[in-house]
Amino acid sequence: MEDPMVDMLSEEFERIVLDSARKRSSADKSSGVVESAFENGDLNEGVSEMGGKKESCSSEIQENEDSICRSGEENEKDESSPDQGQTLPILRKILHLSSNMQDLKREYALLADAVKGFRTDSYVGPECFEKFEYMANEYDQLKKKYLRESQDRKRLYNEVIELRGNIRVFCRCRPLNAEEIEKGSVSVIEFETSLDNELQVTCSDSSKKNFRFDHVFKPEDSQEAVFAQTKPIITSVLDGYNVCIFAYGQTGTGKTFTMEGTQQDRGVNYRTLEELFRMSEERNGVMKYDLFVSMLEVYNEKIRDLLLDNNDQTIKKLEVKQAADGTQEVPGLVESHVFSTQEVWEILKRGSRARSVGSTSANELSSRSHCLLRVTVKGENLVNGQKTRSHLWMVDLAGSERVGRIEAEGERLKESQFINKSLSALGDVISALASKSAHIPYRNSKLTHMLQSSLGGDCKTLMFVQISPHPSDVGETLCSLNFASRVRGVESGPARKQADMGELLKYKQMVEKLKHDDKETRKLQENVQSLQLRLTAREYTCRSLQEKVRDLENQLAEERKTRLKQESRAQNVAAAAAQPVKQQSYKPPPLPKTVADKKKPPLGPSGTRMPLRRITNFLPPPSVSQKPAMPTYFKVVDPPSSKENVSGTVAPPSKSRMSMQPRRISIAIGHNATPLTGRLVQPRRRVSIATFRPEATSLQVMTPLASSSAHTRIGGGHGGHQSFMQQDPRKARYSRLFSPAQRASSDVMSTPIAMNSGSKFRGSPMAVQGSWKPKHPTVVALQRRSLVWSPLKLKAMRVSSRIPTSTVAPSLSSSFE
Numbered sequence: 001m002e003d004p005m006v007d008m009l010s011e012e013f014e015r016i017v018l019d020s021a022r023k024r025s026s027a028d029k030s031s032g033v034v035e036s037a038f039e040n041g042d043l044n045e046g047v048s049e050m051g052g053k054k055e056s057c058s059s060e061i062q063e064n065e066d067s068i069c070r071s072g073e074e075n076e077k078d079e080s081s082p083d084q085g086q087t088l089p090i091l092r093k094i095l096h097l098s099s100n101m102q103d104l105k106r107e108y109a110l111l112a113d114a115v116k117g118f119r120t121d122s123y124v125g126p127e128c129f130e131k132f133e134y135m136a137n138e139y140d141q142l143k144k145k146y147l148r149e150s151q152d153r154k155r156l157y158n159e160v161i162e163l164r165g166n167i168r169v170f171c172r173c174r175p176l177n178a179e180e181i182e183k184g185s186v187s188v189i190e191f192e193t194s195l196d197n198e199l200q201v202t203c204s205d206s207s208k209k210n211f212r213f214d215h216v217f218k219p220e221d222s223q224e225a226v227f228a229q230t231k232p233i234i235t236s237v238l239d240g241y242n243v244c245i246f247a248y249g250q251t252g253t254g255k256t257f258t259m260e261g262t263q264q265d266r267g268v269n270y271r272t273l274e275e276l277f278r279m280s281e282e283r284n285g286v287m288k289y290d291l292f293v294s295m296l297e298v299y300n301e302k303i304r305d306l307l308l309d310n311n312d313q314t315i316k317k318l319e320v321k322q323a324a325d326g327t328q329e330v331p332g333l334v335e336s337h338v339f340s341t342q343e344v345w346e347i348l349k350r351g352s353r354a355r356s357v358g359s360t361s362a363n364e365l366s367s368r369s370h371c372l373l374r375v376t377v378k379g380e381n382l383v384n385g386q387k388t389r390s391h392l393w394m395v396d397l398a399g400s401e402r403v404g405r406i407e408a409e410g411e412r413l414k415e416s417q418f419i420n421k422s423l424s425a426l427g428d429v430i431s432a433l434a435s436k437s438a439h440i441p442y443r444n445s446k447l448t449h450m451l452q453s454s455l456g457g458d459c460k461t462l463m464f465v466q467i468s469p470h471p472s473d474v475g476e477t478l479c480s481l482n483f484a485s486r487v488r489g490v491e492s493g494p495a496r497k498q499a500d501m502g503e504l505l506k507y508k509q510m511v512e513k514l515k516h517d518d519k520e521t522r523k524l525q526e527n528v529q530s531l532q533l534r535l536t537a538r539e540y541t542c543r544s545l546q547e548k549v550r551d552l553e554n555q556l557a558e559e560r561k562t563r564l565k566q567e568s569r570a571q572n573v574a575a576a577a578a579q580p581v582k583q584q585s586y587k588p589p590p591l592p593k594t595v596a597d598k599k600k601p602p603l604g605p606s607g608t609r610m611p612l613r614r615i616t617n618f619l620p621p622p623s624v625s626q627k628p629a630m631p632t633y634f635k636v637v638d639p640p641s642s643k644e645n646v647s648g649t650v651a652p653p654s655k656s657r658m659s660m661q662p663r664r665i666s667i668a669i670g671h672n673a674t675p676l677t678g679r680l681v682q683p684r685r686r687v688s689i690a691t692f693r694p695e696a697t698s699l700q701v702m703t704p705l706a707s708s709s710a711h712t713r714i715g716g717g718h719g720g721h722q723s724f725m726q727q728d729p730r731k732a733r734y735s736r737l738f739s740p741a742q743r744a745s746s747d748v749m750s751t752p753i754a755m756n757s758g759s760k761f762r763g764s765p766m767a768v769q770g771s772w773k774p775k776h777p778t779v780v781a782l783q784r785r786s787l788v789w790s791p792l793k794l795k796a797m798r799v800s801s802r803i804p805t806s807t808v809a810p811s812l813s814s815s816f817e
């Protein structure tokens with residue numbers, strides 16, 4: 001019977017042996033993998049895998065080692081066994097393998113460390129990505145800023161050019177040549193040393209003429225100096241504007257010299273291209289420019305391509321055509337793409353050689369045609385991809401000399417005629433452009449037709465007017481200078497400048513006007529303030545005067561009241577006194593005879609006073625029927641000139657009496673008999689009434705002042721009247737108001753005249769007062785109305801004189817006596 005324990009142990013032993021064998025083989029495999037991995041150098045990809053594997057592998061190796069060691073020990077223990085011979089080589093092999101394994105482990109550890117360091121160095125962290133993003137944003141922003149700035153620069157630059165003038169005129173004077181110097185010729189051109197834009201020409205009659213241009217080049221000025229002034233306009237070509245530079249002037253004055261120059265002393269054409277290359281190089285990276293050069297001439301109104309061989313000229317007929325974009329093009333014209341200044345120079349030389357020249361009396365190698373060099377600039381903005389295409393024309397015009405002067409004949413004469421025709425067409429175009437004419441005659445010549453898209457609009461034009469200093473050329477010089485002055489004087493550039501000046505002047509005037517208006521406004525404000533102050537002062541005065549008037553009115557009212565009381569008392573007394581008289585018979589008061597004689601009868605009770613308006617010079621016509629109605633109370637006395645007394649009647653007013661003459665009226669008041677007693681109290685009383693103006697309709701109201709003045713005029717010479725005027729009316733009134741004598745006389749009807757002659761009636765007897773009753777309608781009316789004589793209400797009285805009777809009558813007579 002098998003022991004289960006033994007079985008179990010045997011199984012366990014088998015398992016251990018198998019495991020150890022398996023582990024050995026796997027350890028071999030692992031080390032092989034690592035080895036191969038190291039050998040291949042495929043560490044970057046397998047690094048992470050290897051990391052994990054390394055851990056498990058090392059633990060397995062450790063286990064294997066342990067088990068091998070254990071089995072080795074067991075084997076050593078069993079060496080004495082019969083199997084010792086078989087197991088020994090295996091063990092040796094195992095030991096050998098384990099030592100190999102140890103070596104590999106060390107090697108592996110070293111490599112693992114190296115891989116670790118490599119991983120750390122090569123790792124791209126998130127901060128790097130952030131930086132990349134930041135840089136990309138920065139780049140975008142800078143790009144936008146650059147585009148904005150470059151557009152601003154372009155715009156501002158163009159504005160500067162426009163402010164200087166889209167058409168600019170430079171004058172250049174050539175030096176006297178050797179022959180002229182030899183002959184002892186003296187320059188007729190004088191230059192202002194301090195100014196670089198003025199010159200003076202001494203005419204043949206010794207008179208001097210001044211000319212002014214944008215710049216004046218003296219004979220000694222170099223080509224470089226000339227180009228320095230030309231350069232700014234060239235920049236515009238690269239900015240996409242069309243530019244035209246041309247030299248104009250008499251033959252032999254240096255047009256070709258200025259434009260083409262010589263190899264040693266190169267002119268504007270070459271320098272311009274040189275500058276264009278330099279600038280395009282400068283803008284490299286941002287802008288890409290391609291330059292194309294064409295050269296042609298207009299000879300006898302025919303276009304010739306100067307870059308073509310002579311053989312081809314006959315086949316090709318060049319014409320000016322309008323392109324789809326509206327610009328003027330010459331289809332078929334050779335356009336050489338140039339990349340260097342050397343190329344340009346070669347082309348220029350080639351073109352110059354092909355140019356039509358001939359000998360004239362003025363210039364041995366006179367240009368008999370207009371030579372045009374065209375530079376086409378194609379630009380591309382590398383930042384935003386914007387593309388431009390612009391033309392720069394550099395024109396060396398044929399000589400502008402007069403036909404007769406150069407003794408031309410035949411072919412030369414024909415050439416000169418064409419030259420002059422096209423030059424005059426150019427002049428017309430410039431004039432039309434300058435005067436902003438609706439029609440610009442571009443098509444009048446081949447030259448102007450070709451330059452159409454580079455003359456006018458926002459194109460820039462520069463004209464060199466070339467002159468000779470020689471005295472014999474002074475006529476031509478003056479012609480050229482006058483033409484150039486016309487161009488400059490009326491061309492858009494200076495005209496625009498002038499317009500700007502005009503604007504400036506306008507604004508200056510507006511400022512002046514504003515200042516003036518401001519001053520005026522301030523003055524007016526001051527005036528208003530002072531007037532307001534004065535008004536306030538007047539208001540204050542007025543208020544105080546009103547208060548005074550109110551006080552006085554109050555006083556007056558009180559006085560009236562008192563007066564009325566006294567009057568009623570006096571009437572009562574009079575009534576009481578009259579009672580016995582009624583019963584007996586009326587006896588006059590015992591007055592001294594002399595006084596009684598002197599005294600005149602009273603005019604009537606105060607209530608019967610005749611209103612002034614009724615006392616006029618307009619008297620009713622005498623009639624029988626009126627006699628009884630108007631008893632012989634009134635006697636009208638004409639002015640002193642015709643003192644005829646009409647007793648008992650009222651004389652009819654004559655027309656002449658309606659004049660404005662003051663009148664004196666005597667009114668005699670007689671009582672035939674008192675109504676009470678039937679006795680005549682006073683036979684006759686006379687009152688003098690003076691009126692200024694007879695008015696039937698207006699109410700005659702006389703103020704104390706008026707009455708006194710009237711009195712002065714009428715009865716001038718009475719000292720008493722004078723004293724009355726001088727007297728204080730208030731004092732006088734108060735003093736008389738309450739005196740008994742005055743009271744008595746106050747009952748007498750008082751008119752201005754009566755008042756003035758009051759001295760006559762001062763002693764009128766009061767006894768008649770109660771018994772006398774008026775019969776005349778006027779007097780009756782007076783009983784119902786009364787007048788107000790208030791020095792305080794002068795104005796008011798002019799408007800209305802009707803005030804209740806009771807308040808007035810008594811005080812009136814007394815006030816103005």
Ligand SMILES: Nc1ncnc2c1ncn2[C@@H]1O[C@H](COP(=O)(O)OP(=O)(O)OP(=O)(O)O)[C@@H](O)[C@H]1O
Pocket residue numbers: 173174175219249250251252253254255256257258363365366367368397398399400466
């Ligand atoms: N500023 C200058 N300095 C030195 N020499 C000059 C100057 N201007 C002109 N000359 C000389 O004067 C001569 C005539 O000049 P150029 O041929 O340029 O005149 P032009 O106006 O072009 O004449 P044309 O209309 O007949 O062609 C040349 O020999 C030139 O070298």
